[in-house]
Amino acid sequence: MIDVSLARDQGVSMKVSEIMTKNPVCCWPSSSTLSAALLMQETDTGIVPVIQNPFTPILVGVVTDRDLCLHIIATDRDPSSTWVDGCMTHDPICCAEHDEVSLVLDLMKAHKIRRLPVVNEKHEVVGMVSFADLVRKSGIEASAMMEALRSICEASQVPETGSKKIITAA
Numbered sequence: 001m002i003d004v005s006l007a008r009d010q011g012v013s014m015k016v017s018e019i020m021t022k023n024p025v026c027c028w029p030s031s032s033t034l035s036a037a038l039l040m041q042e043t044d045t046g047i048v049p050v051i052q053n054p055f056t057p058i059l060v061g062v063v064t065d066r067d068l069c070l071h072i073i074a075t076d077r078d079p080s081s082t083w084v085d086g087c088m089t090h091d092p093i094c095c096a097e098h099d100e101v102s103l104v105l106d107l108m109k110a111h112k113i114r115r116l117p118v119v120n121e122k123h124e125v126v127g128m129v130s131f132a133d134l135v136r137k138s139g140i141e142a143s144a145m146m147e148a149l150r151s152i153c154e155a156s157q158v159p160e161t162g163s164k165k166i167i168t169a170a
Contacts, residue, residue, distance in 0.1 A: 016104060017097040019137040020118045020127035026051045029060065029085035033072045036063050036084050049117045049125045050088050057124040059117050061088035094119050097126055101138040104129055109151040 026049045027036045039048050050061035063084050071087035072079050094117045095104050104116060108131060118127035131152070135145055 013100040013102065014138055015097070016095055016099045016101060016118055016129055017127070019101060019133045020097065020129040021133070022127045024049055024117075024125065024128045026057065026125055027063065027084055028053050029083065029088065031084045032080055033063075033068055033077075033082045033084055033087060034079035037065075037068055037079060040065055040068075045128075047115045047128070049128065050084055051125055059092070059094060059119050059123055059125050061085075061090045062092045062117060063088040092117060095129065096120070101129075101134060101140065105134055105138075105140060105144065105148050108134075109148045112152050112154070114152060 024045075025039050025043050027039060028051055030053075031050075036048050040046060046065040048063050049059055050063055052058045052060050061084075067087045067089065068079070071077075072082055093107055093111050093113060095107060097118050097120055107116060108114060114131040116129050117125055118129055120126050131149070134140060
């Protein structure tokens with residue numbers, strides 16, 4: 001592991017492989033959304049990479065706790081009979097294990113995301129990297145991190161629909 005203070009002083013850049021969470025749990029498009037939610041619960045994460053199948057770890061998407069909430073729960077669909085393919089993000093933004101951590105921060109800012117799958121040269125999932133990983137381990141200056149967080153959290157432009165409903169649970 002590179003000493004972060006030395007790395008900054010000497011201009012050495014850190015690679016994603018040095019800070020990522022290795023070998024994340026994954027699901028596949030034909031997994032039930034219930035199984036994806038249980039994986040998230042068991043591993044205390046809000047995102048699960050979706051791979052082609054159990055024998056081919058090629059990244060085809062990601063499913064998040066937000067996807068499950070908005071596309072399954074809010075639409076009153078049964079999680080045990082609804083597949084991940086129906087609510088996942090296909091072809092997600094990702095990074096390579098040999099990329100510099102500064103590129104990850106740029107991707108997060110540009111796409112307003114906090115977590116990225118990490119792939120190898122075969123596009124197989126080898127890890128996950130989060131904004132928290134960058135904060136804790138990357139050595140990126142605090143001002144750059146704050147600017148990125150501000151950009152990530154900035155509200156997207158939502159078109160006006162003309163109706164402002166308040167929905168309450170019964």
